[in-house]
Amino acid sequence: MSDTPVLRLSGISKRFGPLRANDDISFDLKRGEVIALLGENGAGKTTLMNILFGHYVADAGTVEAFGEPLPPGDPRAALDAGIGMVHQHFTLADNMTVQENIALGTQSLWRARLDRTLARQRIAQLSADFGLAVDPAATVSTLSVGERQRVEILKALYRDAGILILDEPTAVLTPAETDALFRTLKLLVAKGLSIIFISHKLHEVMAVSDRVLVLRAGRLAGERETASTDRKELAALMVGQEVKPAEVSPATVGAPLLELEGVSTAPYNGAALDDVSLTLRAGEITGLAGVSGNGQAALAALIAGTQRATGGRISVAGREVAGWSPRVALDHGVARIPEDRHAVGTIGDMSVTENVIAERYGSPRFSRMGFLDWKAARRFAEKIIADYDVKCPSPEARIRLLSGGNMQKLILGRALDPEPAVILASQPTRGLDVGAVAYVHRMLLAARERGAAVLLISEDLEEILALSDRIIVMSKGRLSTPSARGERSIRELGELMAGHSGERSDAA
Amino acid sequence: MRLEPKPAPTLAVTLLFPLAAVVATLLLVSLLVLAAGASPLSVFYLVARGAAGSQFALLETLTRATPLIFTGLAVAVAFRAKLWNIGAEAQLYIGGVVTVVLGTGALPLPSVILIPVLMAAAMAAGALLLLGPAVLKTRFGVDEVVTTLLLNFIVLLFVSMLLEGVLKDPMGLGWPQSQKVVAEAQLPRLIQGKRLHLGFVIAIIAAIVVWIITKKTKLGYEMRAVGHNPEGARFVGIPVNLVLMKTALLSGGLAALAGFSEVSGLKGNLTLDLSAGYGYTGIVVAMLAMLNPLGVIASAIFVAGIFVGADAMSRAAKVPSYIADVMVATSLLTMVVAILLTRYRIRWR
Structure with missing residues (x-):
């Protein structure tokens, strides 16, 4: 029995x-x-x-x-x-x-x-x-x-x-x-x-x-x-097919595109930023590793523009930008892939089309004299659906009905289609399946190839190690010194993640 | 029993369910009519005849629908953006006050100029009245349901003060009423000798304009985005607070037009019974229309028809005209259920 x-x-x-x-x-x-x-x-x-x-x-x-x-x-x-x-x-x-x-x-x-x-x-x-x-x-x-x-x-x-x-x-x-x-x-x-x-x-x-x-x-x-x-x-x-790991060619690093100098923020999701400086350069993926709740969310929200800095400066392509906000970030070519697809990245009850134009609905491409050009918007949605291989019933479908991977592909399409100079990717593969993860990785690498500066925030150390040209560890709202690809071992990174200061060990 | 989400409803379903809601309402109300000792069929027939059975009845229904279209639009616009404006009643009265203050001879202008000026002024006043709660909401997180609801009482007492004081008509035999607006400030009647006035046409135009705003413009898109997911809207760069302010201005302005239209088109002066609860009934009208601006026209006429028809019916059938309130309230409930059923499927087991 x-x-x-x-x-x-x-x-x-x-x-x-x-x-x-x-x-x-x-x-x-x-x-x-x-x-x-x-x-x-x-x-x-x-x-x-x-x-x-x-x-x-x-x-x-x-x-x-x-x-x-x-x-x-x-x-x-x-x-x-x-x-x-x-x-x-x-x-x-x-x-x-x-x-x-x-x-x-x-x-x-x-x-x-x-x-x-x-x-x-x-x-x-x-x-x-x-x-x-x-x-x-x-x-x-x-x-x-x-x-x-x-x-x-x-x-x-x-x-x-x-x-x-x-x-x-x-x-x-x-x-x-x-x-x-x-x-x-x-x-x-x-x-x-x-x-x-x-x-x-x-x-x-x-x-x-x-x-x-x-x-x-x-x-x-x-x-x-x-x-x-x-x-x-x-x-x-x-x-249903063999999955190939992303191949990474050596980086050709260019000029600094986004610089944070001594920025601090109020606590956000459990941690605040404390005097953080970070430079993102063209053609380079910077991986930000760390245990959840050590300020990654605050940093992502700051760069995305939804969280204000209480001190410090933000510069784009060498010029300081005042009044940083989601709109200002977008206007300066900073694309954002948010951590939470459902609550932040999409508006679930609106259509695929309405979501795809959300970051650019005010541009002359989609609006004239306060009126939206729905035909242009639909064409754009169809293009993103085709280019980014999104599986969805139609551009009119409510985005809530899409699976996580397809939702993320749409967000990627929305963010990457204008060929942004800087890309903030916050936990971009969390909750995605193998195929979609590989896809997101390919897209980030492709953006790097054409000279974008990418900040990859992830709790998945394997992902960070696979993609990053430079790795920084975040702990208690502060950043470690950066290390080049392969420079620190997983164990050393782990120690930094656990809160042992990177600066001191490097200085010694 | 549980609810399972359904895919987007077809147009036929969208139209069928409100109809089913009306039928359900009639069945439920029948019980009360039976309790009152009358025959439901004859009562409903009398209500329908009283609402639309003659030219007089139909014109009366449309006259009654006019302020409801304005307040229904005001509520629909605000609720879309999840700005819970319960204060259309106050905004209506402020619109009436401005119409009387400026329309009783203060501005010696011809009709074609004076009427647009009065409309604009009334809208501005109603808009500003709702701006306060909107600022409190966006700045300090004060619940606008509370502030707009309480403003209704404040404004009504304020109007009462005005009507006992500075706005009191010296020739009014002591009644708390204002002077009549001058002839140039009056909206023309659509048919000579009947009560239906140009305000009805303005209301229809307003509904079309609001429909165009919600469907075709950036502002409409922003309002929907903010209503569905404010955090997501903020992330993609929509200025959420600014959109809520604009929504408040539009909503308050529309409600104030109801006050303007009642004074200039129908009553001629301002009294404390300018509105028969139109601000509150506007909420029902907007919900019945599923917040669709064009649907507001139909639902306002429907609701007005029930009230007008019930008055006529109660004289003939000896059933109290309060049955109209029950019908409107019941139809709101059945409609909410119908909307739920268009989106979800009920599984009993």
């Missing part, structure tokens, strides 16, 4: 209009097994899990949990059957405590005192058993992203989940938090839980799973035992 699958999906299909999100997908999940669901953005991973969890109703197919069929479209039934899901975007009530969030919806309103004591004990027990350290009395809004994720996992375990679904769980975590998560997953599996791990990061899939299911364009493109496959094969299954 032990090899009866705990979960069986048979022939799941789901269409959204003309799009086949899932096409006849079947698989089994065994007890104590970790399945990785691998696929590009838009391959249908999240749709499949939403069907499994009852958020969507499949057009065809059935789901069986522990031998019993699950009624479609009923999250309650999925919960009762012991399926727990940790979403990419957390579903916690920020103003309540950890314990309240975990117990929410599980206990009756009566006899609150007794239940609370019991709840506290159970949460403490679960925390200890699975290495999910979090203070039950803390308010969720005060927690870090990693802690919030632990609360989500605890929430599922508290409801006696036997199957845990994790949707892109590492997208928001630091490397250390990711390692801790993987240790927790091992403990959970050892206790007999089954896990579905959704990801598009190959190295994580290799590290954590027993079996890999690869989705491509809504279909199951392949199934492999993790032990008998490798990253290359998985990548090929995922994108």
Whole structure:
């Protein structure tokens, strides 16, 4: 009996209009097994899990949990059957405590005192058993992203989940938090839980799973035992073709295009800039590494123009520019690729066309005497869609409906089409699949080839090492001295990221 | 029960759902009519006849719709940019005050000049009245729902003070009313001897102009962007605060035109009952029109028709005319549900 699958999906299909999100997908999940669901953005991973969890109703197919069929479209039934899901975007009530969030919806309103004591004990027990350290009395809004994720996992375990679904769980975590998560997953599996791990990061899939299911364009493109496959094969299954790493030619560095001299800012997303000086030169990619929350967001917002400097100077091509703002930055040829595609980079309920012209709607190309030229705007949108290989139903489609990778391609097109002199790319590949990551890298390198100055801010050290001609580490709102490609080892960079001063070690 | 997002609705669906909302409204109101001891069908027939059953009824409905088009447009423009202007009532009265102050002989001008001047002045006053809350919102984050709502009471008391004081008509037998505006300041009637006046035509033109602004211009684009995602709008270089100011000026100006049109076109003078809650009903009108400026014309006529028709009906069927308020309120609710259903599909299981 032990090899009866705990979960069986048979022939799941789901269409959204003309799009086949899932096409006849079947698989089994065994007890104590970790399945990785691998696929590009838009391959249908999240749709499949939403069907499994009852958020969507499949057009065809059935789901069986522990031998019993699950009624479609009923999250309650999925919960009762012991399926727990940790979403990419957390579903916690920020103003309540950890314990309240975990117990929410599980206990009756009566006899609150007794239940609370019991709840506290159970949460403490679960925390200890699975290495999910979090203070039950803390308010969720005060927690870090990693802690919030632990609360989500605890929430599922508290409801006696036997199957845990994790949707892109590492997208928001630091490397250390990711390692801790993987240790927790091992403990959970050892206790007999089954896990579905959704990801598009190959190295994580290799590290954590027993079996890999690869989705491509809504279909199951392949199934492999993790032990008998490798990253290359998985990548090929995922994108349907061999992925070549970006080739980097030596840089031909030119004149300084953007200079920050002694700039400081008020705290922004947890850190402020403190007397930061930075020079970006033509034909060079400067990589800014660092642990999240050390001022990268403040620096990005400053250059983007959304955050004001409290001191210091900003110069473009050698001339100081006063009153820096998004408009001024754009007018001086500074293109920006923001960290948050959804909240900042796009206006979700507006069309692709309206989003693509957003940075230039006031230019003579798109407007005359206060009137917009929608024909020109549409032509431009069609050009960007074609040039940047964006998959979207039409230029009139709401941009919210696009997958992350396609949204990012549109943002890239919008930013790079005017051939900007300076490019600020803030976490440009976060949450993207292999194919889209390679595409973004190629575009940044191409911009460098034609002489643009690129600032690449990323928490992905591999990305920084692969692309940057010069690497700077940011820690506690300050910058290290720059190092040329290959000059510092990963270990040295790691030390700088942990806050050991670069200036001093260089001076010695 | 849960909601699943649907792809963009087709035009047929967009038009069908409001119709379904009207039918649902009638069914719900039928229950009340039955409770009042009358036959729903005959009551609805009487309302429809009272609203559009004769030339007189139809003209009366259009006359009543005129201020609602202005206030509906004012609300639609502001709500698009997520500027919650609940103060159209106050802006309407300020428009009326300016019309009376300048239109009772202060400016000896011919009609063709005086009327545009009065319109411009009324709009400026209404615009400035809303600018205050807009500045408080953008500068200090003060909730404009509160400020605009409270301004309604302040302005109404201010008008009351004026009508008991400097603006009081000495020949008015002690009533709190202003002098009549001069003949040159009056909007001509569209049909000799009937109440429908040029204000209705101005309202239609205003709706078309606002439609062109929202669809075709940079300002309309900016207003939508700011309404959907202010942070995203700021990032791409849209001057968010400036756009909110412009929106406030346009919205306040449109609402003030309602006051101008009621004084110059219909009442002739300013009293404390210049508006029958047109500023508030404008919110319903705008929501029924799904904030579409051209839709505002239709929804204003619909709402006006219910009020006018219900007056006639209550005289004949002995059902209180308050049923009109219930109908308008219910139609707003069913419409909100209908809008939801055009965007989402309900899954019961």
